[in-house]
Amino acid sequence: MKERESVDAEEPRRRFAEECRSGRELYPRKRLNQAELARMLRTSKSTIGRVETCVGPIPPDLPSLLDQVFSTDGLFKRLYEEIVAQSFPAQYRRRVELEREAIVVREWSPTVVPGLLQTADYSRTLLRGGAPRASEEEIKTNVAARLARQDILKRDAPPDLRVVLCETVISRRIGSREIMCEQLSALLTHGAKATTRIQVLPSDAEAHLFIDGAATFLTGSNHVTRVCVEAYRTAATIDEPEHVREALRAYDFLTGEALSARESARLIRGQMEALR
Structure with a gap:
C-alpha cells in the first residue's frame, strides 16, 4: 500500500x-x-x-x-x-481535495491560525516546532505546500471563508514579535476582503462541542457539507448528515457567541500594537 x-x-x-x-x-x-x-x-x-x-x-x-x-x-x-494535494500524508489528502473544490469554507480553531491564513514565517515556526529533527529542505517543502493551499483564496471567484478563532489564538505569541505581528496583520488583510469574515471568540465563552479541537466545514458546489477534524497524526472527514447538522449547529453557536467582525478586527489590531 x-x-x-x-x-x-x-x-x-x-x-x-x-x-x-x-x-x-x-x-x-x-x-x-x-x-x-x-x-x-x-x-x-x-x-x-x-x-x-x-x-x-x-x-x-x-x-x-x-x-x-x-x-x-x-x-x-x-x-x-x-x-x-498529494504532498500531504494520505490521511489529509481528502481534506485538501475537498478544500480545492469548496465554495464555502468555515474554520474554527482554538489553538493556532488555520493554514489557509498563515504567513510563511508563522507556518515555518509551527512546522519546526512540530518536527525538530526535520531538515531545512523538508521544512521548506512543507511550508510551500501549506502556502500553496492558499491559492484557492486568490481565484477570481474564491470560496466564501468564515473563520472563528479562540481569543487565545491571537494572544499566544508564535515565534518572535515580528512574526506574530506579521501574522496578525495578515488576518486583518484577509478580514477586509468581501468574501472573508474573521471573528474572535472570547476566551471566557461557554463550553461547546469543539472546545478541545479544530474543525473545518467544507461545502462543495453540490451544497453538501463535510466536517474535517484532526488530532495527532490522524484526520477524519465526517459525512453522515446527522452528525454534520449537529456540527453546523455547534458552529452557529460559535459565530453567535463570537465578537463581530469589526470588534474582532479591533481586538486583533490592539494585540498587534501591544507587541510593538
Missing part, C-alpha cells in the same frame, strides 16, 4: 516535468533550451532544470506562467494542485 501511495504521489510531478520539457521542445516558433524558457518566465535556468528533473519544490508562481507561455489552458495549474 505504501509503495502504491508513493507511485501515486509521484505521478503528477512526473507529468508536470514531462509537460514542461515537451512544451519547451515543441514550442511553435522554435525549440527552446532551458535558458531561453527561463528568460521568458523571468526565472533561472537552474529552476527549469530542477522542475524537469523533479528536484525540490515547484515555485508557486511558475504553473500559471507556464500556462501563459505554452497556452495550455490551466494544465500546469491543475497538475500543481494535484502535486500539492
Whole structure:
C-alpha cells in the first residue's frame, strides 16, 4: 500500500516535468533550451532544470506562467494542485481535495491560525516546532505546500471563508514579535476582503462541542457539507448528515457567541500594537 501511495504521489510531478520539457521542445516558433524558457518566465535556468528533473519544490508562481507561455489552458495549474494535494500524508489528502473544490469554507480553531491564513514565517515556526529533527529542505517543502493551499483564496471567484478563532489564538505569541505581528496583520488583510469574515471568540465563552479541537466545514458546489477534524497524526472527514447538522449547529453557536467582525478586527489590531 505504501509503495502504491508513493507511485501515486509521484505521478503528477512526473507529468508536470514531462509537460514542461515537451512544451519547451515543441514550442511553435522554435525549440527552446532551458535558458531561453527561463528568460521568458523571468526565472533561472537552474529552476527549469530542477522542475524537469523533479528536484525540490515547484515555485508557486511558475504553473500559471507556464500556462501563459505554452497556452495550455490551466494544465500546469491543475497538475500543481494535484502535486500539492498529494504532498500531504494520505490521511489529509481528502481534506485538501475537498478544500480545492469548496465554495464555502468555515474554520474554527482554538489553538493556532488555520493554514489557509498563515504567513510563511508563522507556518515555518509551527512546522519546526512540530518536527525538530526535520531538515531545512523538508521544512521548506512543507511550508510551500501549506502556502500553496492558499491559492484557492486568490481565484477570481474564491470560496466564501468564515473563520472563528479562540481569543487565545491571537494572544499566544508564535515565534518572535515580528512574526506574530506579521501574522496578525495578515488576518486583518484577509478580514477586509468581501468574501472573508474573521471573528474572535472570547476566551471566557461557554463550553461547546469543539472546545478541545479544530474543525473545518467544507461545502462543495453540490451544497453538501463535510466536517474535517484532526488530532495527532490522524484526520477524519465526517459525512453522515446527522452528525454534520449537529456540527453546523455547534458552529452557529460559535459565530453567535463570537465578537463581530469589526470588534474582532479591533481586538486583533490592539494585540498587534501591544507587541510593538
